[in-house]
Amino acid sequence: MQNFTPLDHIETGELDLEERQALRRVAGLSTELQDVTEVEYRQLRLERVVLVGVWTSGTAEDAENSLLELKLLAETAGSEVLEGLIQRRPKADPATYIGAGKALELRDIVEASGADTVIADGELTPAQLRELEEVVKVKVVDRTMLILDIFAQHAKSREGKAQVELAQLQYLMPRLRGWGGNLSRQVGGRSSNGVGVGGRGPGETKIELDRRRIRERMAKLRRQIAGMSTAREVTRHRRKSREVPAVAIAGYTNAGKSSLLNRITGAGVLVEDALFATLDPTVRRSRTADGRLFTIADTVGFVRHLPHQLVEAFRSTLEEVADADLILHVVDGSHPDPEGQLAAVREVFGTIEGALDVPELVVINKADAADQEVLDRIARRERDSVVVSAHTGAGIPELLELLESRLPRLDHEVRLLVPYDRGDLISRAHEEGEVVSVEHVEDGTILHAWVLSSLYSELERVAKPVERV
Ligand SMILES: Nc1nc2c(ncn2[C@@H]2O[C@H](COP(=O)(O)OP(=O)(O)OP(=O)(O)O)[C@@H](O)[C@H]2O)c(=O)[nH]1
Numbered sequence: 088m089q090n091f092t093p094l095d096h097i098e099t100g101e102l103d104l105e106e107r108q109a110l111r112r113v114a115g116l117s118t119e120l121q122d123v124t125e126v127e128y129r130q131l132r133l134e135r136v137v138l139v140g141v142w143t144s145g146t147a148e149d150a151e152n153s154l155l156e157l158k159l160l161a162e163t164a165g166s167e168v169l170e171g172l173i174q175r176r177p178k179a180d181p182a183t184y185i186g187a188g189k190a191l192e193l194r195d196i197v198e199a200s201g202a203d204t205v206i207a208d209g210e211l212t213p214a215q216l217r218e219l220e221e222v223v224k225v226k227v228v229d230r231t232m233l234i235l236d237i238f239a240q241h242a243k244s245r246e247g248k249a250q251v252e253l254a255q256l257q258y259l260m261p262r263l264r265g266w267g268g269n270l271s272r273q274v275g276g277r278s279s280n281g282v283g284v285g286g287r288g289p290g291e292t293k294i295e296l297d298r299r300r301i302r303e304r305m306a307k308l309r310r311q312i313a314g315m316s317t318a319r320e321v322t323r324h325r326r327k328s329r330e331v332p333a334v335a336i337a338g339y340t341n342a343g344k345s346s347l348l349n350r351i352t353g354a355g356v357l358v359e360d361a362l363f364a365t366l367d368p369t370v371r372r373s374r375t376a377d378g379r380l381f382t383i384a385d386t387v388g389f390v391r392h393l394p395h396q397l398v399e400a401f402r403s404t405l406e407e408v409a410d411a412d413l414i415l416h417v418v419d420g421s422h423p424d425p426e427g428q429l430a431a432v433r434e435v436f437g438t439i440e441g442a443l444d445v446p447e448l449v450v451i452n453k454a455d456a457a458d459q460e461v462l463d464r465i466a467r468r469e470r471d472s473v474v475v476s477a478h479t480g481a482g483i484p485e486l487l488e489l490l491e492s493r494l495p496r497l498d499h500e501v502r503l504l505v506p507y508d509r510g511d512l513i514s515r516a517h518e519e520g521e522v523v524s525v526e527h528v529e530d531g532t533i534l535h536a537w538v539l540s541s542l543y544s545e546l547e548r549v550a551k552p553v554e555r556v
């Protein structure tokens with residue numbers, strides 16, 4: 088087939104399929120179907136998809152990587168990928184995304200493979216979606232919709248859910264007119280109660296809402312999100328004012344950010360070989376070898392062409408990164424294109440105010456599975472980097488050492504008599520600083536410790552210097 092490059096290694100594994108069918112059978116026996124969560128319900132719907140991409144620039148390898156990532160995204164959303172096709176052309180066809188002739192070929196492939204959905208590797212205009220759908224005769228979903236869908240499946244917290252819904256509505260708004268009479272089929276999926284890929288969240292029940300009501304809903308969500316991020320800001324401010332240094336783990340999705348957090352803190356954070364396993368930032372407290380307290384936060388993963396609606400909606404979460412004292416930028420050294428991942432993440436950093444000013448330490452992860460040559464190549468390019476494996480623990484001591492050397496130091500030594508009614512200051516010295524000794528005497532506690540400047544100035548105000556200790 089001229090111009091169309093099938094990717095034969097894109098087939099979904101047999102085991103995967105078996106697992107899914109097993110899941111389907113067991114769940115189907117249950118009489119409590121209405122009780123299963125939306126995510127579980129979603130897994131009952133096995134979707135068979137064909138992927139299609141337009142390759143306009145870059146190498147053939149880039150194009151393949153992009154489609155392989157789309158395959159992972161599709162599988163993360165619960166689909167079974169039947170085939171992947173790429174068309175080389177100077178730019179996407181304004182009418183049908185791929186060329187008209189290729190659209191017909193695609194229709195034949197869809198028919199022959201029994202696919203029920205086509206996923207296009209880009210953001211399509213409403214008209215392109217509609218026209219391609221008319222040719223191929225099955226639902227067409229684009230990359231943006233797919234990512235929004237995954238986020239909708241994974242959002243757990245109230246804030247995360249609100250952020251995703253806002254992003255979905257933003258995506259939907261300009262498409263309301265374009266889809267016209269097709270709207271309910273488009274948004275609601277293919278069956279009457281369908282929540283297929285791209286159909287979750289603002290689906291059926293909201294279709295009847297007119298634009299004005301959607302706008303109202305969006306305004307309400309924005310207010311809610313603003314309220315929730317205020318609460319977070321208060322927490323963050325409190326953390327800041329106590330001068331506990333903050334480390335943020337950021338990076339491409341599936342790079343191993345949560346695994347690294349677990350390795351460093353022993354926190355039981357969900358690790359999954361899935362994209363966007365983490366949507367709600369987890370903050371943990373940890374200590375350096377010399378006892379200094381710091382916080383370390385896991386964050387939502389980034390992906391190439393992260394829908395701008397999502398960047399917007401998740402801004403408050405991403406600001407966590409801009410506020411940190413240090414960013415651990417995790418990259419998967421075993422990925423075919425780690426440099427591309429680093430660049431994609433930095434592009435998102437560029438859109439968050441202040442994020443580029445935060446010192447960044449590149450953590451090249453999955454050393455156990457990566458090519459030594461590739462590891463060396465990245466390490467040469469990224470001068471401020473360390474090679475680790477969250478799995479085996481290799482390189483973690485070096486990482487911690489680097490991390491410690493980058494955190495604000497406890498550079499004030501105090502020997503003070505703290506009055507008994509200020510026991511809180513003693514607790515803080517234990518929490519934030521390094522206590523050498525405490526001794527209880529008649530009129531207070533004699534504290535000998537190393538502390539940060541904030542606590543130092545407060546101690547200076549209320550405590551009396553002592554000679555001995
Ligand atoms: N071989 C190998 N695999 C790893 C390593 N670290 C993480 N992984 C695997 O990579 C996958 C993703 O790990 P996570 O820690 O969930 O990655 P994440 O960056 O938090 O991913 P998202 O939250 O989805 O963005 C899992 O299957 C991990 O087991 C490593 O050092 N070596």
Ligand SMILES: [Mg+2]
Nearest residue numbers: 344345364365
């Ligand atoms: Mg994670």
